[in-house]
Amino acid sequence: MRNLTALVIVPAALLVVIGCDLASIDPGGGAVSQTTVSVRGGVDVAPPPDKGNGGEPVVTGPPGSLVGTISLDGTAPELPPLVGKSASKVDSSVCAAAEAIPDESLVVGDNGGLANVFVYLTKKPKGIEFEVPETQPFLDQETCIFKPHTLVFWAGVEFELKNSDKVAHNIDAKPSMNSGFNENMPPGASVTKSFRNPEALPFQSTCAIHPWMRFWTLIVDHPFVAVTDANGNFEIPNLPAGKHKFRVFQERAGQLERSIEVVVAPGEPTKVEWKYPASKFGL
Numbered sequence: 001m002r003n004l005t006a007l008v009i010v011p012a013a014l015l016v017v018i019g020c021d022l023a024s025i026d027p028g029g030g031a032v033s034q035t036t037v038s039v040r041g042g043v044d045v046a047p048p049p050d051k052g053n054g055g056e057p058v059v060t061g062p063p064g065s066l067v068g069t070i071s072l073d074g075t076a077p078e079l080p081p082l083v084g085k086s087a088s089k090v091d092s093s094v095c096a097a098a099e100a101i102p103d104e105s106l107v108v109g110d111n112g113g114l115a116n117v118f119v120y121l122t123k124k125p126k127g128i129e130f131e132v133p134e135t136q137p138f139l140d141q142e143t144c145i146f147k148p149h150t151l152v153f154w155a156g157v158e159f160e161l162k163n164s165d166k167v168a169h170n171i172d173a174k175p176s177m178n179s180g181f182n183e184n185m186p187p188g189a190s191v192t193k194s195f196r197n198p199e200a201l202p203f204q205s206t207c208a209i210h211p212w213m214r215f216w217t218l219i220v221d222h223p224f225v226a227v228t229d230a231n232g233n234f235e236i237p238n239l240p241a242g243k244h245k246f247r248v249f250q251e252r253a254g255q256l257e258r259s260i261e262v263v264v265a266p267g268e269p270t271k272v273e274w275k276y277p278a279s280k281f282g283l
Contacts, residue, residue, distance in 0.1 A: 173205040224238075
């Protein structure tokens with residue numbers, strides 16, 4: 001039985017953008033920046049038929065894009081805060097001092113859109129060249145909250161961890177395909193880290209001092225990845241045209257889609273809308 005309750009893929013001529021126009025879609029706070037991509041030998045030359053992502057050769061023609069929305073099918077629940085205002089028993093002068101600390105394990109925006117959902121190719125396509133970014137997003141710790149809640153890092157590229165709070169924190173990272181670390185972060189501290197290998201799934205990191213603090217990280221070796229914005233919108237640009245398999249991951253649900261197949265049209269956006277029932281999220 002497929003987890004997907006609704007899937008729509010339509011040609012660009014019939015596109016109707018959900019909640020915003022194409023130019024305004026934010027790929028999400030943890031998404032990597034747009035990367036220049038080309039098919040080896042020119043955009044009109046398909047790679048050899050030794051199979052790209054999803055086991056299918058890439059179609060000839062210019063790259064396309066995947067534009068979509070991921071949403072909750074049903075009534076959005078109201079999750080209680082992890083720590084109420086002025087209710088922290090640890091570092092109460094900073095933690096939840098001004099406002100409650102929200103539960104970000106399920107963030108539902110306008111029209112049921114789900115924030116912080118990872119969408120990415122299950123495998124790096126063959127025959128595709130792209131530039132590895134020189135800089136990465138950074139993680140900060142503010143008012144005893146990890147910000148952003150979801151991040152995408154490139155394997156082999158350094159990233160920065162910051163602590164902007166006036167209290168000490170700790171970052172305990174436990175990836176599957178890389179060496180983990182347990183880093184103490186004094187007030188105002190900044191450290192640089194990197195992961196050598198891509199990860200098949202996002203992993204959670206926590207703070208040993210403040211147990212409610214957590215964030216999720218995906219390590220990739222290609223640019224074909226996005227994290228949904230506050231209203232569940234995402235965009236993956238510069239995708240080689242053809243058949244691809246994507247993974248969809250949300251922290252409460254795990255793999256909403258382990259390998260969902262989409263045919264990306266050459267030179268134009270391919271639109272999808274994926275909806276999931278509340279039961280997928282333990283509600």
